[in-house]
Every structure is written in C-alpha cells, then in structure tokens.
Amino acid sequence: MKCLVTGGAGFIGSHLCERLLAGGHDVTALDDLSTGSLANLQACSQNSRFTFVEADLRDEAALGRTVRAADAVWHLAAAVGVRLILESPARTIETNVEGTALLLRLAALNKTRTLITSTSEVYGKSERVPFKEDDDVTLGPVTRSRWSYAASKMLDEFLALASHAERGVPVVIARLFNTVGARQTGRYGMVLPRLVGQALRSEPLTVFGDGLQSRCFGSVHDVVGALITLMATPAATGEVVNLGNPEEITILDLARRIITTTGSASTIVHVPYDEAFREGFEDMRRRVPDISKARRLIGFAPKHDLAAILKDVITDVRSRTNT
Numbered sequence: 001m002k003c004l005v006t007g008g009a010g011f012i013g014s015h016l017c018e019r020l021l022a023g024g025h026d027v028t029a030l031d032d033l034s035t036g037s038l039a040n041l042q043a044c045s046q047n048s049r050f051t052f053v054e055a056d057l058r059d060e061a062a063l064g065r066t067v068r069a070a071d072a073v074w075h076l077a078a079a080v081g082v083r084l085i086l087e088s089p090a091r092t093i094e095t096n097v098e099g100t101a102l103l104l105r106l107a108a109l110n111k112t113r114t115l116i117t118s119t120s121e122v123y124g125k126s127e128r129v130p131f132k133e134d135d136d137v138t139l140g141p142v143t144r145s146r147w148s149y150a151a152s153k154m155l156d157e158f159l160a161l162a163s164h165a166e167r168g169v170p171v172v173i174a175r176l177f178n179t180v181g182a183r184q185t186g187r188y189g190m191v192l193p194r195l196v197g198q199a200l201r202s203e204p205l206t207v208f209g210d211g212l213q214s215r216c217f218g219s220v221h222d223v224v225g226a227l228i229t230l231m232a233t234p235a236a237t238g239e240v241v242n243l244g245n246p247e248e249i250t251i252l253d254l255a256r257r258i259i260t261t262t263g264s265a266s267t268i269v270h271v272p273y274d275e276a277f278r279e280g281f282e283d284m285r286r287r288v289p290d291i292s293k294a295r296r297l298i299g300f301a302p303k304h305d306l307a308a309i310l311k312d313v314i315t316d317v318r319s320r321t322n323t
C-alpha cells in the first residue's frame with residue numbers, strides 16, 4: 001500500500017511511519033517540522049520506500065500531490081499540547097480546522113481511505129467515568145482559549161463524518177487519550193517526559209494543583225498498532241473509536257513512581273494551576289477511556305503497562321539529554 005502520514009515527523013507519526021515500513025508499505029510523511037523533527041525519522045530515512053515532504057498541511061499543491069498518490073492517509077498533523085495552544089490559539093485553530101478541511105476535500109476526489117486522529121480533549125470537562133464515544137461533551141467558555149483545541153478537533157470530527165455521509169469518503173476517527181513513549185517532548189506541556197526530565201536532572205518535579213487529578217497513559221506502540229488495524233477494518237468506516245489504556249494513576253503517584261524508578265534524589269513541589277498556566281485555567285480531574293468499542297471492532301487490548309512505558313520514556317529522555 002502507498003501510505004501518507006501527515007505529521008509523520010512528530011512523536012506518534014514517526015512511530016507509525018516505522019511500523020508501516022516494517023509492514024512492507026511505501027510511506028510518505030508530510031510535516032512542516034513545527035513540533036516534529038527530522039531526528040524522529042532517523043530510522044525511516046534509511047529506507048528506500050520512505051519519502052519525506054516538508055510542507056504545511058494547508059499547502060494545497062503539496063498536500064494534493066501526496067494525497068493523490070496515496071491509497072490511505074493517516075492524518076496526525078495538528079497543533080498539539082496545552083502550552084502551545086495557550087501561546088498560539090489562532091494557529092491552533094487554523095492548522096486543525098483549515099488543514100483537516102482541505103485534506104478531507106482532497107480525499108473526497110478519489111474516495112481515499114482516511115484516518116483522522118482526534119483527542120480525548122473533546123470530552124471536555126465532563127465528569128463521566130469512563131468516557132464512551134457517544135457521550136455528551138462539556139466544554140468551557142470560548143473566553144478560555146484552552147478549549148479551542150477541543151473545539152477545533154471536534155469540528156474535524158464533524159467534518160470527517162459529514163464527508164463520509166455526503167461525499168462517500170471512507171473515514172475513521174481515532175480519539176486518542178494520553179499517548180506516551182519515546183520521542184515525546186515535554187516542551188509543550190506533556191506531563192510524562194517533563195517529569196522524567198526533571199527527575200533525571202535532579203530538579204524538583206513540578207506537580208500542578210494537588211496532584212490528585214488522574215490520567216491514563218497509553219503506549220505509543222499499542223496506539224500505532226491500532227491505527228493501522230483500524231484503517232484495514234471496513235466495519236470501522238464512519239466510526240469514532242477511543243484508543244487508550246484504562247489503567248489510571250494520579251499525577252502525584254506518577255511523580256513518586258518516576259522518582260523511585262529513576263533513583264532520583266528529586267523532591268516534589270506543587271505549583272498552582274494559575275501560576276503554571278494562567279488565571280482560571282481549567283483542568284479535568286479524571287479522564288478514563290472506555291475501550292470496549294475498539295475491543296469489539298479490532299480486538300484492541302493494550303499490551304504495555306505503565307512500568308514498560310516508564311522504562312521506554314526514561315531510556316529515551318536519558319539518551320536525548322545525556323542525563
């Protein structure tokens with residue numbers, strides 16, 4: 001198969017490219033290198049079946065060429081990360097909405113099979129546990145730009161389902177929960193690499209608020225496998241599917257576990273949300289995926305637990321930072 005991965009130089013995209021190449025496919029990665037990097041594609045670039053195109057997703061000529069040449073498109077390019085979204089709210093909305101709209105219009109021309117990566121952020125601050133794909137969503141007010149990421153991704157989902165219904169585009173939407181592993185950076189507010197980096201540098205681990213907010217961390221290896229299987233599953237067409245690991249941990253316990261696993265002498269300091277982000281920042285206490293739909297459709301069952309994930313991330317951060 002000829003595969004196109006938008007955002008292929010990013011954290012998840014680079015793992016996806018590697019896995020597709022290992023499966024014998026031809027792979028093109030399109031990326032503007034805004035948060036991704038060529039270093040992520042080091043393993044891929046050795047392979048003659050791999051092509052890298054440096055372009056903005058909204059460059060119609062470049063995207064058009066790569067979509068026309070593809071049998072299947074995995075759409076991962078997006079402005080990602082809480083901090084980036086607070087710093088560049090307009091860019092977030094434009095990248096996520098205009099880019100996806102263009103991609104879906106191009107995919108409609110040849111009815112190219114397309115997978116859109118969305119996010120558990122679309123569930124907003126709903127207090128339901130666990131989150132199921134057809135649950136109601138509750139977003140904060142438009143004056144809090146944090147919610148623009150969720151809203152932009154939600155619009156992508158609407159547009160994908162509408163393109164399927166109205167134009168026959170074979171789409172599937174993967175709603176990813178926190179996905180972690182090697183190559184994720186802490187620069188844009190990703191909690192796990194940030195805390196691991198602090199532990200390895202023997203700095204205090206900064207935990208926002210009381211730290212009793214919990215998260216579920218899914219391994220990039222499990223997620224990438226599921227993204228490939230979803231694309232190959234006709235029954236998934238037109239569906240929204242949660243992907244994540246329901247194993248839950250509070251951020252405070254995560255910080256403690258990182259200190260123990262790394263053998264660090266670091267302490268833990270609590271930083272109020274208003275100080276870490278800005279006044280009135282809203283966060284969710286819990287965010288747990290219901291993965292029964294993914295299990296039913298593709299037999300999805302996460303194989304990597306938090307211990308395995310931590311090992312991967314610690315090794316990666318160590319090698320990247322010489323700590």
Ligand SMILES: NC(=O)c1ccc[n+]([C@@H]2O[C@H](COP(=O)([O-])OP(=O)(O)OC[C@H]3O[C@@H](n4cnc5c(N)ncnc54)[C@H](O)[C@@H]3O)[C@@H](O)[C@H]2O)c1
Binds near residue numbers: 009011033058095178
């Ligand atoms: N990592 C997670 O926990 C998580 C959770 C939910 C959803 N997602 C989704 O998964 C996808 C991949 O996220 P990631 O964690 O790998 O982040 P990432 O930032 O590493 O990857 C995004 C990639 O898109 C590229 N990009 C951004 N704007 C672009 C543009 N205008 N044109 C071309 N390329 C552009 C970036 O350079 C980067 O390589 C995103 O769509 C994100 O919303 C990720």
